[in-house]
Amino acid sequence: MERGAATGDESETRHVDSDGDTERRITHDEVVRFTSELIRFDTTNRGGGEGRERPAAEYVAELLTEAGLRPRLLESAPGRANVLARISGADPSAPALLVHGHLDVVPADPALWRVHPFSGEVHDGVLWGRGAIDMKNAVAMVVALVRSWSRTGRRPRRDIVVAFTADEEDSAAYGAGWLVREHPDLFAGCTEGIGESGGVTFHTETASGAPVRLYPIGAGERGTAWLRLTAKGTAGHGSKVNDDNAVSALAAAVARVADHRWPVRLTAVTRAAITEIASAVGVDPGLDAAGFDPDRHLDTALERLGEAASLVRPTVRNSANPTMLNAGYKVNVIPETAEAGVDGRVLPGGADEFRATLDTLTGDRVTWEYSHHSVPLSAPVDSPTFAAMRSALLTHEPDAHVVPYCMSGGTDAKQFSQLGVTGYGFVPLRLPPSLDYQALFHGVDERVPIDALRFGVGVLDRFLTTVE
Numbered sequence: 001m002e003r004g005a006a007t008g009d010e011s012e013t014r015h016v017d018s019d020g021d022t023e024r025r026i027t028h029d030e031v032v033r034f035t036s037e038l039i040r041f042d043t044t045n046r047g048g049g050e051g052r053e054r055p056a057a058e059y060v061a062e063l064l065t066e067a068g069l070r071p072r073l074l075e076s077a078p079g080r081a082n083v084l085a086r087i088s089g090a091d092p093s094a095p096a097l098l099v100h101g102h103l104d105v106v107p108a109d110p111a112l113w114r115v116h117p118f119s120g121e122v123h124d125g126v127l128w129g130r131g132a133i134d135m136k137n138a139v140a141m142v143v144a145l146v147r148s149w150s151r152t153g154r155r156p157r158r159d160i161v162v163a164f165t166a167d168e169e170d171s172a173a174y175g176a177g178w179l180v181r182e183h184p185d186l187f188a189g190c191t192e193g194i195g196e197s198g199g200v201t202f203h204t205e206t207a208s209g210a211p212v213r214l215y216p217i218g219a220g221e222r223g224t225a226w227l228r229l230t231a232k233g234t235a236g237h238g239s240k241v242n243d244d245n246a247v248s249a250l251a252a253a254v255a256r257v258a259d260h261r262w263p264v265r266l267t268a269v270t271r272a273a274i275t276e277i278a279s280a281v282g283v284d285p286g287l288d289a290a291g292f293d294p295d296r297h298l299d300t301a302l303e304r305l306g307e308a309a310s311l312v313r314p315t316v317r318n319s320a321n322p323t324m325l326n327a328g329y330k331v332n333v334i335p336e337t338a339e340a341g342v343d344g345r346v347l348p349g350g351a352d353e354f355r356a357t358l359d360t361l362t363g364d365r366v367t368w369e370y371s372h373h374s375v376p377l378s379a380p381v382d383s384p385t386f387a388a389m390r391s392a393l394l395t396h397e398p399d400a401h402v403v404p405y406c407m408s409g410g411t412d413a414k415q416f417s418q419l420g421v422t423g424y425g426f427v428p429l430r431l432p433p434s435l436d437y438q439a440l441f442h443g444v445d446e447r448v449p450i451d452a453l454r455f456g457v458g459v460l461d462r463f464l465t466t467v468e
Helices: 010-019 021-039 054-066 136-152 176-182 246-259 268-281 294-303 306-311 351-362 384-396 413-419 450-466
Strands: 072-077 080-087 096-102 126-128 160-165 190-195 202-205 211-221 223-232 319-327 337-346 366-374 401-407 422-425 447-449
Touching: 021 054, 021 126, 021 136, 021 450, 054 072, 054 080, 054 136, 054 160, 072 176, 080 176, 096 136, 096 413, 126 450, 136 160, 136 450, 160 176, 176 413, 190 413, 202 306, 211 268, 211 306, 211 384, 223 246, 223 351, 246 319, 246 337, 246 351, 246 366, 268 306, 268 401, 294 306, 319 351, 337 351, 351 366, 384 401, 384 422, 384 450, 413 422, 447 450
Parallel strands: 096 160, 096 190, 190 422, 211 401
Antiparallel strands: 072 080, 080 160, 126 447, 202 211, 211 422, 223 337, 223 366, 319 337
16 A cells, blocks of 8 residues: 555455565566566667667656665766665675666567567566566566555665666677766675576476476576688689688688587586586486586586476586678678687686687688677585575475576676676566576567566565665
């Protein structure tokens, strides 16, 4: 119930407020409405500086202002807007906590969707649209929760800095990267942060077929290493023999990169993930067995995890996937230059090995450089903050298993790590087995159950008001 709202029966009001039904209903309604309305803002990020988050940022800033906060709307370039606000905690001596999410989304072709990707439609208990999972849902959950605190007078223990950013779906140059460089003072006191990609139901089963619900929390990220490969050669006529063909040199290098089998490197987070997932599904992965050789035996160990192996398989190695080719302008002309793009990802501690391997694979004829580079991350899984996230999830889902994992991709946590902020992936959602969460990221028909949003608000409330 809104503070100060008129009522004809004060005793009845106290009864309703005591069990929280009215406030819970308001918050649940708001999180659905805010997610839907945010989706209707087309904040598509096409890369290369092309994007416009400002209308969504203004909407969020207005909602936070109504909650009694004083948000700052910071524009890094025309239309590229970020929103920040600080919520005072009950313990001024405690370190601050960063809660961040991004306002931009990847492109969506309406012709491929069952509903328009920017409609924010709700039907059959499901909310549809680009950003329903990645990650306007999280922005809406945080805003709805902050407004609930304002209505009820509740406060988190720690100061909380909320940051809703531009440009996460590209390089973060107009969003978190710019904020870290130009406005570091706004994050004063923040030692830890939570962002996307964690705390979502993963359905699997034991070896005997019993259902198991995992909730992986992001405690690491592979670093981003987007590469530009360049080959130089001698231009000439396509009908003549040419032993200095840039296209041929580049193609050979790209094939070597694509075919390379990277060695297994088990980080502390991934080892913990394998161990805890194995315990949850009732198997022994054999990591501590005598003679265990990761390069020879890990694939067998992961097979014992069943479907849950997909949570860790992408993060046991560095990777480099060719994704782009650019050469020539006419079929009968051998070009002087050929270029390729490679999406590289690097494990914590794996940067030197990655660079040395790329030097070898590209050879003498091809040079390479970073077109975008960000560091890998690792966060402790035995911290009080991780324990508070685990507790918050188990309070709402007692029979579940909360496990750490390392993300195969990256988030804005990489940018905030430059300020000394330890990042976790934690946007809690309870999803049914029929919904493939991973396929919804950047996929067609992105959607989220309304019940999942309501679950997430409750878990976030528990975590943010109890974390020490």
